[in-house]
Amino acid sequence: MSVPLLDVNAQNLPLAEELEAVFSRVLRSGRFIFGDELEAFEKECAAMLHVKHALSVSSGTDALLLALMGLGIGVGDEVLCPAFTFFATAGSIARLGAVPVFCDVHADSFNIDVADARKRITAKTKAIMPVHLFGQCVNMDDVKALAAEKNLLVIEDCAQAIGATFLGQQAGTMSDVGAFSFFPSKNLGGFGDGGLVSTNDDALAKRMIELRNHGMSPKYYHKVIGGNFRLDALQCALLRVKLPHYPSYLTRRNANAEFYLNELKNVAGITLPSVSENCGHTWNQFTLRVHDGKRDALHQYLTKNQIGSEIYYPVPLHQQECFSHLPKASCPVADQLASEVLSIPIYPELSDTQKTEVAEAIKNFFN
Ligand SMILES: *Cc1c(COP(=O)(O)O)cnc(C)c1O
Numbered sequence: 001m002s003v004p005l006l007d008v009n010a011q012n013l014p015l016a017e018e019l020e021a022v023f024s025r026v027l028r029s030g031r032f033i034f035g036d037e038l039e040a041f042e043k044e045c046a047a048m049l050h051v052k053h054a055l056s057v058s059s060g061t062d063a064l065l066l067a068l069m070g071l072g073i074g075v076g077d078e079v080l081c082p083a084f085t086f087f088a089t090a091g092s093i094a095r096l097g098a099v100p101v102f103c104d105v106h107a108d109s110f111n112i113d114v115a116d117a118r119k120r121i122t123a124k125t126k127a128i129m130p131v132h133l134f135g136q137c138v139n140m141d142d143v144k145a146l147a148a149e150k151n152l153l154v155i156e157d158c159a160q161a162i163g164a165t166f167l168g169q170q171a172g173t174m175s176d177v178g179a180f181s182f183f184p185s186k187n188l189g190g191f192g193d194g195g196l197v198s199t200n201d202d203a204l205a206k207r208m209i210e211l212r213n214h215g216m217s218p219k220y221y222h223k224v225i226g227g228n229f230r231l232d233a234l235q236c237a238l239l240r241v242k243l244p245h246y247p248s249y250l251t252r253r254n255a256n257a258e259f260y261l262n263e264l265k266n267v268a269g270i271t272l273p274s275v276s277e278n279c280g281h282t283w284n285q286f287t288l289r290v291h292d293g294k295r296d297a298l299h300q301y302l303t304k305n306q307i308g309s310e311i312y313y314p315v316p317l318h319q320q321e322c323f324s325h326l327p328k329a330s331c332p333v334a335d336q337l338a339s340e341v342l343s344i345p346i347y348p349e350l351s352d353t354q355k356t357e358v359a360e361a362i363k364n365f366f367n
Helices: 008-029 036-049 060-070 088-095 114-119 140-150 202-212 233-263 295-304 332-340 352-366
Strands: 053-057 078-082 099-103 125-128 153-157 177-181 195-199 286-290 341-344
Touching (some): 008 233, 036 053, 036 195, 036 233, 053 060, 053 202, 060 088, 060 153, 060 177, 060 195, 060 202, 078 088, 088 099, 125 140, 140 153, 195 202, 233 286, 233 352, 286 332, 295 341, 295 352, 332 341
Parallel strands (some): 078 125
Antiparallel strands (some): 177 195
């Protein structure tokens, strides 16, 4: 049996009838921008995240961009971010004329090394953007202490971590603003692009509401330059169908992780991902570190055995061509991880047979 890295149909098709009914409802309403579905979705997200304001936006990337714009980050401002993450983290900073300052990460959690970030602070540093990578929170106590001491704004990149917790608090609610993604491969996967920003700051929420719609307030009056970062009413309505199921998706991801952690614990040659202290992990990815230069061989072996796996991420951001004009940053742990990491199937609907097949294939490779 083949095991894909992700199977969106296994999650969505059991809801097909409900989703089709929702499409029909929105079609017949004739209301495709803003409206009741969007407002209801935002209310439900705010309740789930225990946050005052949840604003739907066009993608996770636009959520980051809108968050930075709302905080007034602009030309020449330096923003600390991890070197080991998806491109959009730094891309959104650079698109505003600000400068991403790449920080090294921890090998065990894959997350930003706050002590390393501290060393890169200059007079121009305005903000820090921790990324809760693969579904596990950064130690936000460390981030908040540094931010308070150095007077930095904090933007949480929660694209992979909706529902993750640190000391019982939800990702995206422990800082000025959180940014989420509903890209189909994220834990709450939509039907196309989508995202969300979260904040407890009323004034920031008001600015982001305006910026999301061309900085317009009232209609056809523009005091600031915004963009079109709106999420479709249809997308909101469809995501509302999946929202109540989210806790059960998380439970299953955690059970899958537990299975792998137990089955693979004696495999020499790999390091398994770990759960950090005080963290509720959401396992968007289950990422192995493969030692002794064998990562690519394992990747090929799994492919040959019809098991999906992927390298998140092969090139750390301080090594990307588009950032080659920036001062050379040294991030040795990020470099090492980029050569070692391999993510294996962890999606909620994996069957016991499939999980066993994945684990057995990895054991066989090292035998
Ligand atoms: C997916 C992702 C984004 C961007 O989200 P999109 O919805 O794809 O635009 C940003 N940051 C991280 C860490 C991500 O994984």
